[in-house]
Amino acid sequence: MEKSCTMLVHFDKPSSAAEIKEALEEGDAAAKVRAMKQAIMALLNGEQLPTLFITIVRYVLPSEDNTVQKLLLLYLEIIEKTDSNGKVLPEMILICQNLRNNLQHPNEYVRGATLRFLCRIQETELLEPLIPSIMSNIEHRHSFVRRNAVLAIMSVFKLPGGDILLQDAPEMILGLLDTESDLSTRRNAFLLLFNCAQDRAVEYLLNNLEQVASWGDILQMVVLDLVRKVCRTTPEQKGKYMKIILQLLQTNNTAVVYECAGTLVSLSSAPTAIRAAANCYCQLLQSQSDNNVKLIVLDRLMELKNTQREVMQDMVMDVMRALGSPNMDIRRKTLDISLELINPRNIDEVVLTLKKEVVKTQNRELEKNGEYRQMLVQAIHTCAVKFPDVAASVVHLLMDFLGDANTASALDVIYFVREIIETNAKLRESILQRLLDCFYQIRSSRVCACALWIIGEYSVDVATIESSLTVLKDSLGAVPFYSPQGDEAHLPGAAKEQEKQQRPAVLSDGTYASQSAVADGATASNTLPNLRAVLLTGDFFLGSVVATSLTKLVLRLFDLGAPEEQRNLVHAEIMLYVVSMLRLGESPLLPHPIDDDSTDRLTLCLSVLAKVEDAELRSVWLKECREAYSAMIAEKQSRDSEDLKAKSSVTVAQADDLIDFIHLKNRKGMTQLELEDEVATDLQRAAGSLNALGDNERKLNRMLQLTGFSDPVYAEAYVTVHQYDIVLDVTVTNRTQETLQNLCLELATMGDLKLVERPQNYTLGPGDSKQIRANIKVSSTETGVIFGNIVYESTGATDRSVVVLNDIHIDIMDYISPASTADVAFRNMWAEFEWENKVAVNTTITDVQSFLDHIVASTNMKCLTPPSALEGDCGFLAANLYAKSVFGEDALVNVSVEKQPSDGKLSGYIRIRSKTQGIALSLGDKITLKQKGPG
Template identity: 60%
Template sequence: MDKPSTLLVHFDKGSAAMANEIKADLEGSDVAAKVEAMKRAVMLLLNGETLPTLFITIVRYVLPSEDHTIQKLLLLYLEIIETNPKLRVSMIQRLSDTFYQIRASRVCSIALWILGEYSLSLSEVESAIATIKQCLGDLPFFTISEEGETTDSSKPAQLVVNSVTVSSRRPVVLADGTYATQSAATEAISTPSVTPGSLALTLNLRSLILSGDFFLAAVVACTLTKLVLRLEEVQPSKVEANKACTGALLVMTSILQLGLSSYLPQPIDNDSYDRIVLCVRLLCNTGDDVRRIWLQSCRQSFAKMLAEKQFRETEEMRAKAQISHAQPDDLIDFYHLKSRKGMSQLELEDEVQDDLKAATGGFTKETDDANRLNRILQLTGFGDPVYAEAFVTVHHYDIVLDVTIVNRTKETLQNLCLELATMGDLKLVDRPQNYTLAPESSKQVRANIKVSSTETGVIFGNIVYETSNVMERSVVVLNDIHIDIMDYISPATCADVTFRNMWAEFEWENKVAVNTVIQDEKKFLNHVIKSTNMKCLTPLSALDGECGYIAANLYAKSVFGEDALVNISIEKQVDGKLSGYIRIRSKTQGIALSLGDKITLKQKGGS
C-alpha cells in the first residue's frame, strides 16, 4: 500500500513537541495543513537563535502524480538550499539517499536539477551519479536476445516490467557481434527481472522512461552532463573522470536508441532528442565558455530569480503597509444601525457584499465622477419622440440599469413600457410596468438583471407607448447595451507552477492573432495588460533588453472565482510590424471567448 508523503524533522537540541507537531501535520491528509506546516518548519529553521540544529529533509514516498503537495514542498526545499549554504551538504546527502523513493515525473525533474546544481564536492558528485545510475538500472534499455532465451512471463517467481517483445523483420546484430536471421532473434524492451517488492523502490527513473517520459530522460541527460563537467574539475584522476563521462554517454545513447525504436507507443519528441544530442556533443567536446554556462550561469539565474521574488514580496508588503484603510478619528459605521429608508433590497445586499470584500481583502473597484460619466449610455436619438439614456451599475452578481426616459412631445404618453431582453448568461428580474408620462417630463425607471457567469452579454429592447391621437402603439428601438467583461475580473497573482498546472488543466482556449499598428513589443504588451485589466506574471528582468521577441504570461480572477490565463508571444518582423498570437485559456468557454473579443477590439491601439 502506498504511503503518504512525509516530511521528517530531525533535531538534536530543539523542542521535541514542536517537531512532532509539525511532523503530524505533514503526515496528515490535509493538503493546506501540509503546506502551512512546511512554512512553519522553514521559519523555525531560519530562526537560528532558538533552534540552531534544526534541519529539514523531504522524504518522497509513493504518491499519486496528481497531488502537487510534494512538488511544492520540493520547490521550497530548493529555495532553502540556495538561501542557506550551511545546510546544503546535509540536505543534498538526504535527497541523494531518498531519491529512489520518488515516483512522480515532475518531482523527479526537480530533484535531479537540485542534485545537478548543488552537488559540489567529489563525494557529492560521485554519490549523485551513482544514485542516478542505480535508478536507471542495467543498460541498454533496448536489448536484443535470442528467441529461445526470451523471458518466460509464466514464471511466478520473476516479474518483467514494461516488456515488449516483437519478432525482428530485418537483420540484427547480437550481443557477441554476430548476425542473426529474422526468425532466430527477437527484440525486447524490458527491465531486469526483479521481485515485485524491490521493483517499487529502486528503478523509478527506468520505469518512467520506459513508459515514454522522454522529457524526464532529457532532464537525466542534462543532470549527468553537469555532474560529469563538475567531476572533471574536482576529480584529480583523469581516468576516473573519463570513466564517468563514458558512463554518461552510454546512458544518453541508450535513451536515444530507445526513443528511436518503433516498439514504444510514442517515439521521442524532437525537443527532448535535440537536448540529449546537445549533451552528447558537449561531453565529447567541451569549451570553457560552455562549461561556464552549464556550471555557473544556470545557478546564477536561479539566484537572481529568487532575489527578484523576494524583492517583489517586500515591495508588496511595503505598499500594503502604506495604505491607510482608516484614520484614527474616523467614525465607526454600524451597518445594522443605519437608516434603510429609500434603499432598495439590492442596494442593501450590495453594501453587505462590499463590507465582506473589504474584510476578506477582496478587490473593490474605485469609482469617481469621471468613471460614472463613462457608464452613461445613450439608448435613443435626440430626434426620437422619446429620449432615453441609462446609467449602468455593476453590483457583483447584479446589473442595475437606471434608465431616464424623457417625453419630448407636447402630448401625454400613455401605457409607456420599457421592454428589455437579454442575450448571454443574463436574466431579467423585474417584469415591465406601464407608466403615464406628461408632456416634456421625465421619469426614472430601474431594471435589475442577474449575472451568472463571466461572459460578455447584450441587453436590447424597445420603448412602447400610446397617444390619444394615434390608436396604434408606437415603438422606439433602443441601442444595444454591451456588458463589459472588465467589470467582473481583476488582476491577481499566482505561482509559476500553479499557472502551468492550470494551463495544462483548462480545456477552453481562444487563440487571437496579433493585428496592431503598435510597433514596439513592450508598448503592445502594456497596452494589452491595461485593456484586459490583468496582472503580468513575467518579471520585468525577463523583459529587459531588445531582442525583437517577447513572451509573457498574464493572470486575472473573476468575481465568480474563475481563473483567466493569457500567454502573449509576439515577434517583430523585418518591416517593423508585430506578429504572433495571444492565447487565452480558462475552465469555462464564456470567459475565454469574451476576453478574446475584448483583445481583438482593443489590440489595434484603440481606447
C-alpha cells in the same frame, strides 16, 4: 408572460371562450375549477376574454368552494380594472360588494385569502369602500386573518392618498403590538410601522429595549432593518442602537446572528465591532453543516479581510478551523483567506496547523487527499517564502511526499525544495542529504528531472558528489541499457514482439529460453530502479537531464581538484552512461525513437566531458547556470513583494491628520464600542467629501444615454455591476407638454442575463422625471446586451407610442480582474480547458513589448511571464496572461507575436482558453476590438 400573477397554473392546451363559459354556467365545482384555470392562463398568455366577466360574476361569485374562490381572486388580480383614461371600470362595483362579503365571511380562510388579494390591488377607488371591513379584521379571533389584515392595511397605506384614508392606523397597530401574541402578526405590524410610520416604530423599539432579545427571529430581523435605516439617516444616534445589535448577537437563531454581524460591519468600522462580527462569522463557520452557508460566511470574511486586515489577523486560527470540512471549495477559500492574514505573530501557529493537515492526508480513506495535499503544499510554500525561518520545520516533512502517486502534489513539493535550497543556505546540506535518501522512491519523470537538477547544482564538495554519484548510478542500474543478446526483455514491447514471433528466444550462450522466461523478464521490469524504469519507457528528455546532472558532477570533481585516479574513473563511467543512453535511443523495441533535441543534448554532454580541463567551459556549466536561477528567484521575490505592497497600499494616516487622543476624550458614560465608533465616524466624515467626489466622477463615467434629445421621452441609465447582479437606474423625463399615461420601461436581454422583474407603469406630467430601477441577474462571464423601449399613452392619441432605446452592452471587463497563479497550475489548466479562441494579430503597433502592454491594459489581465524573460530585441515575444472572474472562472491567454523583417508589422496569434465557452468568445471579441492600438 406580460401580465403579473402571484400563481402559475399548469396549462396543457387552450380552451375557447365558449367552452370556458359553458363549463362555468353548467358545471359543478370541479368543472368550474378547471374552467377558471383555463381562463387565467388564457389571460396571462395575452388572450382577450371580454364576455367572460359577467359570466364569472353570475356563476362564480356565489360559489362556496374555497378553491373556486381562490381562483376567482387570481382572475380578478390579472384582469384590466381601468379604462384607457385610467378610470376604474363601472362593473368593478360588483366586485367590491363580493369582496366586502368575503371580508365578513365566517370562514377565516376566505377572509385571509381576500385580505392577501387586496395587498395586490393598486386602485384606491376599489379599496376605499372596503377600509372599514379591513380594519375590523384586526380584531379577528384567528391569527391568520389578523396578520393578513395588517399586510392589507400596509399596502393601502403605501398607495397615493392611503395615509389620508388610514389616519388612525398607526395608533391601532401600536395597540395591536402591545396585545398581540402571534409572532407573525407582530412582525407584520412592526413592519407596517417601519414602512409607514417610522417614528412610531422607533418609539416602540426604544420603549421595549429590554424585551428585544426575547422577540421572535422574524421580528428581530425587521428590527435590524429598522436599525440600519435609522443609523444611515441619523448617524449621530448610532450609539444607542449598537447596544441593540450587541444584544441580538447573543441570540440562538443563526439567521439573526448573521444579519447582526452584517449590520455591525455596515454601520461601524470600530475594531471592537469588527471583532465581534468576525467572531460571529467564525462561530457560524463551525456550527453550520451546510456547505453553501459556509461559503457565504467565507465570502463575508474575505470582505472583512480586505477592509480590516489588522483585526482579522488575530482571527486567522479561528478561520482555519474550516479546514476540517471535506469540501474542497471551502478548504481552498479558507486557505486563500488565511494566507493573506499571516504575520510574524501568527506564522508559527498557521504552519503548525498546515503540518497537521498534511499528516492527515496520509490517511488513504479520505477523498481527494492528493488534491488537498497539493493545496497544503502550495500554502506552506507561500508561508516559507514570506517567512524563510519556518522552512526548516516543514521542508523535511514535505519531502516524504516526493514519491506521492499524485504527480501534481509531488511536483509542488520538489519546486518548494528547489526554491528553499537556493534561498536558505543553512538548510542546503540537510535538504540534499534527505533528497538523496528518498530519491529511490521518486517514480514521476518530471519530479525526477527537478530532483536531478538540484543534485547536480548543489553537490559542492567531494564527499557529497560521491554520495550523489552512488545514488544516481544505483537508480540507473548497470549499463548497457539495451543489449540485443538478452536485456531487451526489459523494454516495453519486448514481450509483445516475442509473442508475435511465437518462437523460443536464443540466449547469448546458444541455449533456448522458453516463453515463460520472457514473461518473467517482462514482469521483472516493474521492479527496476526508478531512473532505469522511466528511461526504458522512452523518456529521453529525462535521459538528457540525467546526462546533464552527471556531467555537472564530473566537472565539479575536476574543479575541486579531486585525486586524478578518482576523477578518471568517474569520467569514464559517466561517458559510458551517456553513450549507453544514446544506444538505447536506437532500440527498435522502444515505443518511439529518441528525439533530435535529446540527441543533441546527450551529444553536447559527451563533447563537454571530452573537454573537462577547459576552465571556461566549467565556469559556464557550474557558475552561470546557478547565477541564472538565482536571478530568476530574486526577480520572483521582488515581484511577489511588489504585489504584496500593492494589496496593502492603504494610507494609514496623512501627514496633516488630526491626532486624536482617545483617552483624553470626554466619555460621558459611553461604552468602548461607542467611543471607538465615534472616532471612526469622525475619520470617515473628514474624508467623506473626497470619496463623494470620486464616486460622482465614476458615476458620470458610467452614465449611458438611451434616447435622443429630440425624442418626446428622454432616458439615461446608470449601470451598476456587482458580481451576480446588474442594477439599471434609468431616469425618464417627459419632454412634452402632455401627460403621459401608462408609461412603461420594457426591457429584454440577450446572453446569460435574466430580467428579475418587469417595471410597473407610471404617469408623468409635463416636464416630470421618474427614476425607474431594473434588476438583472448574471449567471456567467459573458458579454451581454440589454435592449428595449419605452411605451406610453398620451392624451388625444389612439395608439400607444414607442421610443426605442439604445442597446446597453455589458462589458466582460466588469466581471474579470487580474490574478496570479503558478506556472504549473497555468499549464495544467491550459491542457485541461477545452474551449479555445484563436485571434490573429492585426494591429498598427510596431513594437512587440508595446503591443503586449496594450493587450494587458485592454483585457484587465496580469502578465505571468517575468520581465526578464521579455527583455531583448529579437523581434519575437511570447507571454502568458491570467485573470479570474467573479464567478470563479479562469481566463488564460497566450500572446505569441513576431515583428516581420520585411515591412516591420506585427504578426502572430492570441490564444484564449477557458472552461466555459462564454468567457473565451467574449474575451476574444474584446481583444479583436481593442488590439488595433490606442488610437
